[in-house]
Structures are given as C-alpha cells and as structure tokens.
Amino acid sequence: MPVLEGKELRIVGFLCNWCSYGGADTAGVGRFNQPTDLRIIKVPCSGRIDPLFIVKALMNGADGVLVSGCHPRDCHYSEGNFYARRRLEIMQKFLPILGYEPGRFEYTWVSASEGQRWQQVVTEFTDQIHKLGPAPKIVGPEASDTLSLMQAALK
Amino acid sequence: MKIGVFVCHCGSNIEATVDTATVAAAAREFPGVVFATDTMYTCSEPGQDEIVDAIKEHNLDGIVVASCSPRMHEQTFRRTVERAGLNKYLFEMANIREHVSWIGKDREANTNKAVDLVRMASEKLMNNQPLYPKKFTINKRVLIIGGGVAGIQAALDCADGGLEVVMVEKTSTIGGKMAKLDKTFPTVDCSSCILGPRMVDVAQHPNITLYAFSEIEEINGYVGNFEIKVKKKATYVDWDACTGCGICMEKCPSKKATDTFNEEIDFTKAINIPFAQAIPKKAKIDPEFCTMLKKGKCGVCAKVCPSGCIDYEMKDEFITEKVGAIVTATGFDLFDWTVYEEYGGGRYPDVITSLQYERMLSASGPTGGHIKRPSDGKEPKDVVFIQCVGSRDKSVGRPYCTGFCCMYTAKQAILTKDHLPGSQSYVFYMDIRAAGKLYDEFTRRAMEEYDTNYIRGRVSMIYPKGDKLLVRGADTLMGTQVEVDADLVVLAVGAEASKGASKLAEKLRISYDSYGFYMEGHPKLKPVETNTAGVYLAGACQGPKDIPSSVAQGSAAAAKVLGLFSKDQLESDPQVSTVDIKRCIGCGKCIQTCPFGAIKEIDFRGMIKANVIETICQGCGICTSTCPQGAVQLQHSTDNQILSEVNALCQF
Numbered sequence: 001m002p003v004l005e006g007k008e009l010r011i012v013g014f015l016c017n018w019c020s021y022g023g024a025d026t027a028g029v030g031r032f033n034q035p036t037d038l039r040i041i042k043v044p045c046s047g048r049i050d051p052l053f054i055v056k057a058l059m060n061g062a063d064g065v066l067v068s069g070c071h072p073r074d075c076h077y078s079e080g081n082f083y084a085r086r087r088l089e090i091m092q093k094f095l096p097i098l099g100y101e102p103g104r105f106e107y108t109w110v111s112a113s114e115g116q117r118w119q120q121v122v123t124e125f126t127d128q129i130h131k132l133g134p135a136p137k138i139v140g141p142e143a144s145d146t147l148s149l150m151q152a153a154l155k
Numbered sequence: 156m157k158i159g160v161f162v163c164h165c166g167s168n169i170e171a172t173v174d175t176a177t178v179a180a181a182a183r184e185f186p187g188v189v190f191a192t193d194t195m196y197t198c199s200e201p202g203q204d205e206i207v208d209a210i211k212e213h214n215l216d217g218i219v220v221a222s223c224s225p226r227m228h229e230q231t232f233r234r235t236v237e238r239a240g241l242n243k244y245l246f247e248m249a250n251i252r253e254h255v256s257w258i259g260k261d262r263e264a265n266t267n268k269a270v271d272l273v274r275m276a277s278e279k280l281m282n283n284q285p286l287y288p289k290k291f292t293i294n295k296r297v298l299i300i301g302g303g304v305a306g307i308q309a310a311l312d313c314a315d316g317g318l319e320v321v322m323v324e325k326t327s328t329i330g331g332k333m334a335k336l337d338k339t340f341p342t343v344d345c346s347s348c349i350l351g352p353r354m355v356d357v358a359q360h361p362n363i364t365l366y367a368f369s370e371i372e373e374i375n376g377y378v379g380n381f382e383i384k385v386k387k388k389a390t391y392v393d394w395d396a397c398t399g400c401g402i403c404m405e406k407c408p409s410k411k412a413t414d415t416f417n418e419e420i421d422f423t424k425a426i427n428i429p430f431a432q433a434i435p436k437k438a439k440i441d442p443e444f445c446t447m448l449k450k451g452k453c454g455v456c457a458k459v460c461p462s463g464c465i466d467y468e469m470k471d472e473f474i475t476e477k478v479g480a481i482v483t484a485t486g487f488d489l490f491d492w493t494v495y496e497e498y499g500g501g502r503y504p505d506v507i508t509s510l511q512y513e514r515m516l517s518a519s520g521p522t523g524g525h526i527k528r529p530s531d532g533k534e535p536k537d538v539v540f541i542q543c544v545g546s547r548d549k550s551v552g553r554p555y556c557t558g559f560c561c562m563y564t565a566k567q568a569i570l571t572k573d574h575l576p577g578s579q580s581y582v583f584y585m586d587i588r589a590a591g592k593l594y595d596e597f598t599r600r601a602m603e604e605y606d607t608n609y610i611r612g613r614v615s616m617i618y619p620k621g622d623k624l625l626v627r628g629a630d631t632l633m634g635t636q637v638e639v640d641a642d643l644v645v646l647a648v649g650a651e652a653s654k655g656a657s658k659l660a661e662k663l664r665i666s667y668d669s670y671g672f673y674m675e676g677h678p679k680l681k682p683v684e685t686n687t688a689g690v691y692l693a694g695a696c697q698g699p700k701d702i703p704s705s706v707a708q709g710s711a712a713a714a715k716v717l718g719l720f721s722k723d724q725l726e727s728d729p730q731v732s733t734v735d736i737k738r739c740i741g742c743g744k745c746i747q748t749c750p751f752g753a754i755k756e757i758d759f760r761g762m763i764k765a766n767v768i769e770t771i772c773q774g775c776g777i778c779t780s781t782c783p784q785g786a787v788q789l790q791h792s793t794d795n796q797i798l799s800e801v802n803a804l805c806q807f
Contacts, residue, residue, distance in 0.1 A: 004267055012804055025224045028253025036264040039271050041800045044792055048776030060805035073661050077775035078750045113668035
C-alpha cells in the first residue's frame with residue numbers, strides 16, 4: 001500500500017528475533033501507543049543484517065531505517081551484535097556520503113523486557129524522520145535506468 | 156506458488172482497530188495469492204481446520220496467517236500446515252496484533268499497515284523453500300545451577316527419573332535461603348527439618364555429582380550438547396579427606412571472619428563450616444581473615460586437623476562437564492535497605508533485617524534461638540516490624556511486590572510471642588497480601604490469637620530515644636500519627652535478583668528483565684522454559700517466590716528436562732546456513748566469525764571450501780552477512796527473502 005499521504009512516512013525496521021522483536025511484542029502486550037509509520041522485518045540476529053539491506057531500503061524509497069538488537073554482551077548468539085555494531089557504525093558514517101542525511105538511519109539496543117523503551121525509541125525515531133521529511137526520491141525520465149544501474153552496482 | 160491468506164480478528168483484539176475484511180480483500184490482489192479470508196479465531200480448532208480445508212480445496216502450497224506475534228503462535232500454525240501435508244516452512248506470519256492493533260487506535264493507518272505486513276509476508280513466502288530437520292544424539296545429563304530448595308527439588312526429581320545430575324553451588328553448602336530460616340509459614344514447621352533430609356538425599360543420591368563452593372566459568376554448545384567449565388574455588392582444605400569434625404574451627408584463633416550464613420549478626424572463624432547440617436559438611440578457609448594465608452604465620456588448623464587435610468597452597472581448579480540441559484535456580488538476594496535514611500541507613504544496631512531476625516530465632520543460630528538486641532543483648536519487649544522495605548517502592552527502583560514478606564512477617568510476629576510471651580509486636584504494613592492456601596487464615600491468627608498490632612501505614616522516621624528506638628509513622632486507617640518506643644525493629648526487606656545474575660545470563664544466553672530476573676519463555680504458558688533451547692528456570696531467579704512455588708518450579712523444570720531427554724535423538728532446526736559450493740571462494744571469513752564453530756574447511760576436488768555442520772549451526776546468520784560472495788545463505792532468512800520483504804515495503 002502507498003504511504004498515507006501527509007500522515008505517514010515509510011520507515012523500515014530490522015529487528016533481531018530474540019530481544020528487540022520481543023521488546024516490540026512486549027510494547028504491544030502493554031498497549032504502549034506508537035506511531036504507525038514503522039514496518040518491522042524480523043531477522044534472527046542483528047549480526048544477520050547486511051548493511052546493503054539498509055542501503056537498498058533507502059534507495060527503494062524508505063524515508064528512514066531503524067535497526068535494533070540485543071544489548072551488547074546480551075546476544076542470543078553471544079557475539080552477533082558486536083559484528084552488527086561495527087558494521088552499522090560504519091554504515092552510519094557512510095550514508096551521508098551517498099547523499100542521505102544523517103538521522104535517516106539509526107541503530108539501538110532494546111531487550112525483550114523493555115516494552116516502554118521500545119515505545120520511546122519508535123516515537124523518537126518517527127519524530128526525527130518526520131522532521132527530516134520525505135527522503136529525496138530519484139525521479140525524472142531516467143529514474144528507472146538510474147535505479148537499475150545502482151541495483152547492479154550493489155549486486 | 157498458490158498462496159492462501161488468513162486474517163485473524165482475534166475476537167476484538169485485532170478487529171476493533173483493523174478492518175480485517177479490507178486486509179483480506181487487498182491480499183487477494185497480491186501476486187501469488189489465490190485465496191484470502193478473515194476469520195474469527197484462526198488459532199482455534201475450527202480456525203485451523205479452515206486452513207487445512209482451504210489448502211486441500213484450493214491446492215494451496217503456501218500459507219500466510221496475519222494474527223498475533225510469531226513468538227506466540229508460529230509453532231501452532233506450522234503444525235497446522237504440516238497436518239494438511241505442506242512443509243511447515245511454507246508458512247509465514249504477519250504480526251498485526253502486537254505490532255499493529257494493540258499499539259494504536261487509528262483504524263485507517265492500522266489497516267494500511269496490516270496490508271503492508273501481509274504483503275511482506277506473502278512476498279517472502281514466495282521465496283521460501285521446504286526445509287527438513289536433521290537428527291542428532293544428545294547427552295542425557297543435566298546441570299543444575301544453584302543448590303537452594305528449587306535446585307534441590309529439580310536435582311532430586313531428575314536424578315530419580317534416572318538422569319545423571321551435576322549440581323553447582325556458589326557457597327560451601329547447599330540449602331540456599333531456606334536453610335537460614337527458622338520456621339516456615341503457614342504451618343510453622345521447622346525449616347531445617349523439612350529441608351535437611353532433602354539436602355542429605357542430594358549428597359547421597361548415586362546420580363548426583365555436587366560441586367559446592369564452585370561457579371560456572373564458561374558455557375559452550377547448545378541444547379543436547381553443552382560443555383560447561385566449572386571453577387572449583389580454592390577452599391584450602393582437601394575435601395576428600397575432611398571429615399567435618401570441626402576441630403579446626405574450634406581452635407582457629409582468627410575470630411572476626413564475616414559470617415554470611417548468619418547474616419553477619421555474629422562473627423565466625425577464618426576456617427569454618429557454615430552450620431551443623433551443612434551439605435557437604437566440609438571446612439573452608441576464608442583467605443581474607445586467615446593469618447597463615449595473609450602473613451604466613453599461624454598454621455593452627457593444620458596442626459590440629461586429625462586427617463591432615465589443610466593445604467595452604469591450594470589453587471582454583473577447573474573441571475569440564477558435558478551435559479544436555481541446564482536448569483538455573485540461582486535464587487535471589489536481599490535488597491540493600493541501607494539506602495533508606497529514614498530507617499537509620501544502617502546506623503542503629505537494633506534495626507535488623509528479617510533474615511537476620513530469622514537467624515536469631517533459629518535454635519542453631521548464634522544466639523541459640525534467644526531473641527536478643529544486638530546492641531546490649533537484652534530481651535526486647537516491644538518489637539516493630541516494617542513491611543515493604545525495598546518492595547512496592549518506585550523511589551528506590553523496586554516497584555514490584557516481593558510477595559512473601561507479608562507472610563513471613565506474620566510468622567515472625569507469632570514466633571516472637573512464642574519466644575517472649577510478655578512481648579508486644581507491631582506491624583506497619585501497606586496492604587496484606589496473603590494469597591495462598593491457608594495464608595490469609597495465618598495472618599489473621601497473627602492478629603487475633605497472637606495479639607499483634609497491625610498498623611496500616613508507613614514509617615517516616617526511626618531515631619534513638621534513650622536505649623530504645625522511637626518509631627514514628629502514620630496510621631492511615633485512623634488518620635493519626637503513631638509513635639512506638641521499640642526495643643527492636645525488624646525490616647521486611649524485599650527480594651532482588653541475585654548478585655551476578657546478569658553475568659550468568661550472558662553465559663547462558665538467556666534474557667533478563669530490567670530488575671535482573673530471568674525471562675521465562677512465555678509469561679503464562681512457558682513458565683520454566685527460556686528462549687534458549689535446553690535452558691530452564693526454577694525458583695526465585697525468575698522472580699520472587701515463596702517455598703511452595705519454588706519447589707513447584709523445580710519439579711516443573713525437572714519434568715521439562717525429563718521430557719526433552721525422553722528421546723534419544725533431537726531434531727535440529729533446519730533454519731541453518733548452507734554453502735553454495737560453486738560461489739564459495741574458500742576465504743574462510745565465515746569460519747572465523749561463526750560463534751559456534753559450526754563451519755569447517757573441507758577439500759573439494761583440491762579446492763578449499765566452507766562446510767556447515769548442520770546440527771551445530773544455531774541459525775544466527777552472521778556468516779551470511781560476512782560472506783563476500785553471498786555463498787553462505789541462512790535458510791529461511793536468505794538475502795533474497797529479506798530483500799523481498801524490503802522491496803514489498805518500499806516499492807509500492
């Protein structure tokens with residue numbers, strides 16, 4: 001479905017199965033109200049997240065990307081979030097070079113019990129993206145060619 | 156692929172804020188979807204039958220259920236599609252309850268979001284492959300961490316069920332908090348009389364190996380095949396030779412050692428046995444207080460020991476144990492009440508904790524069961540009990556109710572009257588929480604038969620007045636201020652997660668809540684399981700619990716372990732990584748990053764390739780995002796599957 005014009009922006013979340021996805025569930029069970037923009041993709045571990053997922057989401061029209069995993073030292077797979085942290089930290093520095101404003105991508109740690117913290121993270125990140133507004137889109141007659149070229153470069 | 160979509164109302168849980176009929180209608184337009192409907196309760200028997208019937212009628216080969224969290228019902232629906240003859244991995248779930256209907260009331264936005272989530276699920280489903288589990292053999296031994304009453308129960312039940320049990324206890328004796336208690340509520344029977352024989356059973360059971368004064372150093376492996384490194388801390392006494400005669404303790408000249416067993420109301424010797432019924436009944440030296448270990452002079456214990464078992468050179472020892480399941484029963488610790496300045500912050504010797512009072516009441520305690528004021532050793536006349544110290548108090552970060560303090564305070568008030576018939580007890584309480592069999596009757600007995608003065612209100616201040624303590628508080632039922640001249644004040648200190656609980660959780664790879672208590676698999680349906688396969692919980696490590704509940708959990712955890720071990724082989728989760736041998740360039744990066752050592756180098760026609768050992772792989776996918784070639788792919792979370800979800804979201 002297209003985003004609700006003037007109401008929502010497109011925000012993609014990548015959440016690890018064990019902590020943050022559980023935290024988002026806990027927030028739901030606790031009925032902690034949140035903005036509706038975010039769509040969550042579940043991955044087994046934040047270490048499973050290829051930084052290219054984030055680039056592809058942004059390139060394909062996402063206005064913001066949020067990644068969340070287990071707190072450092074609390075990873076279900078012992079060390080997955082350490083790998084994630086290195087990659088995501090570099091990704092965050094690298095995105096402005098590609099032309100995406102800092103702040104379109106954030107990563108954080110939320111445990112399965114932290115429903116309230118999850119509510120806060122989602123609310124703040126959604127506000128942040130709404131302040132930035134819709135991400136600049138690749139438009140014009142050559143848009144599809146440009147996109148397929150970029151896609152090919154990322155393969 | 157022919158996909159069927161089922162959008163669940165969940166009664167009104169989803170339907171109230173999501174237009175499920177619209178979601179189903181929108182789903183019918185998605186590529187691959189040939190059937191979509193909304194149902195009242197998809198997880199109910201008729202709901203599941205509807206899925207089975209639709210699969211048969213429409214020849215479906217993929218199912219999407221949009222309902223609650225997959226953490227709730229993914230397994231349920233996987234079994235449903237399996238029942239209809241489909242591979243259970245040709246199924247996806249869209250979480251439109253926890254992530255949509257429960258977190259907002261905007262019906263339009265919610266419906267729109269639900270449609271997106273269903274689309275993501277169906278796009279991913281089109282990239283799904285049937286997956287098949289492998290079998291692997293398991294080691295039918297169980298590790299119990301913690302030797303309190305919950306751990307003892309779990310150990311004995313497992314051992315009686317024929318399993319080999321390894322028990323690791325941090326202190327030099329098992330028994331835990333219960334061993335420190337004088338009597339138990341609501342029966343007022345002697346704690347050590349009911350626990351003692353169970354402790355002896357642990358020591359004598361042929362299936363139980365006990366490592367006391369030991370800690371868990373390292374945990375590796377996975378369900379069925381854990382490898383545990385146990386640190387046996389140096390006791391400076393050869394426990395194989397020690398008979399527990401206690402002569403060393405009698406003769407030891409260092410008399411000011413901290414007595415943790417007696418909650419520090421007295422001192423013990425530098426070489427000590429915690430209490431007479433200790434299991435194992437062996438002496439250990441506390442190096443902080445031993446003159447020989449500190450200054451190299453003394454050696455009295457070595458001279459008097461009839462079996463010559465003192466060894467001042469002893470070092471920590473490491474032992475490796477292999478087990479197939481772990482029960483953690485690490486219990487709780489008391490809240491540090493000294494943060495309460497209004498109770499004196501620890502300055503007044505006659506303000507003590509309930510557990511200290513328990514040691515005082517106990518006939519095997521340092522006062523021989525006589526109630527004496529710590530300051531002058533006199534018998535108290537007026538005893539004030541203050542409840543909810545470090546419980547139900549947001550200001551100290553402990554908003555939860557410990558749950559058992561109301562009961563033990565009533566018990567201590569009764570025992571006070573039994574010990575000192577001329578005494579008068581006062582209890583300052585917030586509410587009486589006595590939910591349990593015969594519990595409310597018990598607190599009523601304390602009030603009615605034992606003449607305890609229950610005052611509903613908090614204490615604002617305690618300060619010395621002569622040799623007494625003036626306790627000032629409010630009586631909120633009378634609307635007045637109350638002042639009591641107390642001889643002794645007993646604080647009903649609440650429970651908190653045991654020290655080091657979070658460190659152990661990291662080793663076990665289980666989650667804990669914001670207070671440090673371990674998270675159960677599901678708050679209602681999986682009370683003793685964790686989210687890590689093969690790791691179970693028992694007792695107060697999961698949250699404060701009284702003795703009957705801890706024992707029940709110990710037995711429940713044992714039942715889970717016995718159930719797990721009832722098969723000789725376990726089925727591995729097929730959501731594991733596989734290597735595309737044509738794409739693999741043998742760089743070895745996946746081998747370096749795998750936290751489980753599940754990837755090994757193999758020789759393939761003279762070339763180095765990576766190979767995943769499926770039964771060891773835990774399915775984290777770190778290798779997949781590390782592989783520069785995209786040759787290693789985590790099944791069910793492949794690059795294509797995740798990117799199809801990204802595309803489903805962003806390109807429409």
